[in-house]
Amino acid sequence: MKISVIGCGYLGAVHAAAMATLGHEVVGLDVDPEKIAALSAGRAPFFEPGLPELLAEAGATGKLRFTIDPELLRGARVHFLAVGTPQAADGGAADLSYLHAALATLLPRLSPGDLVVGKSTVPVGTAETLRARVRERGAELAWNPEFLREGFAVQDTLRPDRLVYGFAAETLVREGDGVRAPGIELLNEVYADALAAHTPLVVTDFATAELVKVAANAFLATKISFINAMAEIADVTGADVSDLAVAIGHDERIGSRFLRAGIGFGGGCLPKDIRAFSARAEELGVGDSLGFLAEVDRVNLRRRDLVVDRVASILGDLDGRRVTVLGLAFKPDSDDVRDSPALDIATRLAARGALVTATDPQAIPTASRLAPRLNYVGDTSAALAGAEIVLLLTEWSEYRTLDPVAAATLVDTPIVIDGRNCLDRSAWRGAGWAYHGLGRR
Numbered sequence: 256m257k258i259s260v261i262g263c264g265y266l267g268a269v270h271a272a273a274m275a276t277l278g279h280e281v282v283g284l285d286v287d288p289e290k291i292a293a294l295s296a297g298r299a300p301f302f303e304p305g306l307p308e309l310l311a312e313a314g315a316t317g318k319l320r321f322t323i324d325p326e327l328l329r330g331a332r333v334h335f336l337a338v339g340t341p342q343a344a345d346g347g348a349a350d351l352s353y354l355h356a357a358l359a360t361l362l363p364r365l366s367p368g369d370l371v372v373g374k375s376t377v378p379v380g381t382a383e384t385l386r387a388r389v390r391e392r393g394a395e396l397a398w399n400p401e402f403l404r405e406g407f408a409v410q411d412t413l414r415p416d417r418l419v420y421g422f423a424a425e426t427l428v429r430e431g432d433g434v435r436a437p438g439i440e441l442l443n444e445v446y447a448d449a450l451a452a453h454t455p456l457v458v459t460d461f462a463t464a465e466l467v468k469v470a471a472n473a474f475l476a477t478k479i480s481f482i483n484a485m486a487e488i489a490d491v492t493g494a495d496v497s498d499l500a501v502a503i504g505h506d507e508r509i510g511s512r513f514l515r516a517g518i519g520f521g522g523g524c525l526p527k528d529i530r531a532f533s534a535r536a537e538e539l540g541v542g543d544s545l546g547f548l549a550e551v552d553r554v555n556l557r558r559r560d561l562v563v564d565r566v567a568s569i570l571g572d573l574d575g576r577r578v579t580v581l582g583l584a585f586k587p588d589s590d591d592v593r594d595s596p597a598l599d600i601a602t603r604l605a606a607r608g609a610l611v612t613a614t615d616p617q618a619i620p621t622a623s624r625l626a627p628r629l630n631y632v633g634d635t636s637a638a639l640a641g642a643e644i645v646l647l648l649t650e651w652s653e654y655r656t657l658d659p660v661a662a663a664t665l666v667d668t669p670i671v672i673d674g675r676n677c678l679d680r681s682a683w684r685g686a687g688w689a690y691h692g693l694g695r696r
């Protein structure tokens with residue numbers, strides 16, 4: 256089937272390439288000519304494991320094209336909207352201007368019978384407001400939220416753990432165990448491979464589909480802030496949050512995943528999604544229902560304050576002190592620094608006068624665009640040289656497996672703050688380091 260993907264960022268580029276490897280004829284549209292030039296040349300415009308190989312595989316099919324020319328949208332039967340919905344500059348709500356612009360570009364190029372499929376994360380109620388404009392063109396709208404994780408985007412796209420389709424409530428017809436809705440066959444054809452692999456499918460109305468996405472992210476964010484709140488308690492009681500997480504995680508009702516305490520969550524999704532969800536609930540007059548998400552956000556942001564304060568309490572005056580930061584991306588296996596706790600901490604220490612040397616296997620280009628004043632060093636050993644304190648802030652495998660004995664010979668003073676509680680503290684202490692975990696004895 257011929258499909259288009261509008262917006263070729265972290266989500267859209269992977270989606271477009273993955274769809275082509277599944278045999279669809281795909282055109283990916285973006286307004287960023289540099290991104291399109293890279294993708295057209297088969298180069299990934301950002302770091303995502305497996306994406307270069309996926310682009311090569313898709314390129315070899317001859318079925319994948321990237322363009323800035325919206326005319327090439329014509330002829331596709333399914334059009335995915337995958338543009339950004341960032342936090343608005345003036346508050347927590349989602350900025351839908353990119354989505355509206357993308358739709359305005361698409362509408363005149365739609366043909367009757369086409370299906371427009373929203374993938375972007377949107378406030379509940381958005382799809383309903385967009386549908387009339389799509390219907391005027393004789394096309395239909397579906398909402399199909401995306402759950403991929405950066406760092407695992409390729410496998411999550413090809414083998415999602417579930418698919419959710421949202422349709423206008425009045426078009427949904429339930430028959431026994433099945434559901435009919437206009438456009439559902441087109442989506443089933445797009446996802447034939449995943450469906451054949453028995454991927455669970457939930458077909459529902461727009462509002463539920465939109466809510467599933469933000470509810471999932473709100474739950475994940477809450478889980479992280481919960482364990483970080485336990486880390487705060489552990490800090491004052493002498494308990495160990497890592498042992499606590501293992502112990503509560505053995506209860507299958509709780510589960511062991513997403514219970515890693517540390518400097519908290521960041522990225523282009525969790526922080527802005529919980530704020531947009533809260534803002535939308537306020538608009539709907541049910542702000543109190545999500546009041547806890549403001550606390551989830553506060554706990555999360557306190558983690559960054561905690562690390563900055565701890566560095567200050569260890570070093571005393573920060574002015575001119577040599578601080579080395581290992582890791583800038585919001586998580587390992589990504590170059591994404593959107594709302595990265597690591598970059599935020601590094602920047603705040605620099606603002607307080609520290610001489611921050613920062614390194615990351617992939618995120619130096621993205622970080623240096625946002626925070627040009629840090630001293631960026633590509634090589635880990637060079638970054639460690641002469642440090643008065645080392646902060647591990649993104650748990651890339653090369654940092655988790657650092658040899659503490661060798662590292663100790665490079666620094667000025669062997670003090671480490673393990674912002675992700677991922678180091679073997681006995682080994683580090685054994686090598687002479689003053690080890691500081693977060694919520695760990």
Ligand SMILES: NC(=O)c1ccc[n+]([C@@H]2O[C@H](COP(=O)([O-])OP(=O)(O)OC[C@H]3O[C@@H](n4cnc5c(N)ncnc54)[C@H](O)[C@@H]3O)[C@@H](O)[C@H]2O)c1
Nearest residue numbers: 262263264265266285286338339340353356357375376401
């Ligand atoms: N990144 C993820 O892991 C992820 C996962 C699930 C859902 N989402 C959601 O998907 C959406 C996209 O996120 P992202 O991380 O890919 O963002 P992104 O910023 O990486 O990509 C968005 C792309 O859209 C392009 N764009 C903007 N306006 C356009 C227009 N009018 N026409 C064509 N292209 C346009 C931008 O140039 C950019 O390349 C967001 O709503 C996000 O919340 C993201």
Ligand SMILES: O=c1ccn([C@@H]2O[C@H](COP(=O)(O)OP(=O)(O)O[C@H]3O[C@H](CO)[C@@H](O)[C@H](O)[C@H]3O)[C@@H](O)[C@H]2O)c(=O)[nH]1
Nearest residue numbers: 401402403404405479513514515519520521522524585586
């Ligand atoms: O136990 C944990 C797990 C994660 N994190 C942090 O939480 C953030 C988000 O991590 P993760 O959820 O793995 O990354 P994303 O790629 O942002 O993915 C989330 O956001 C996407 C965009 O909405 C969704 O599609 C995914 O399902 C959802 O997991 C990162 O800063 C992690 O360091 C922790 O601090 N502790």
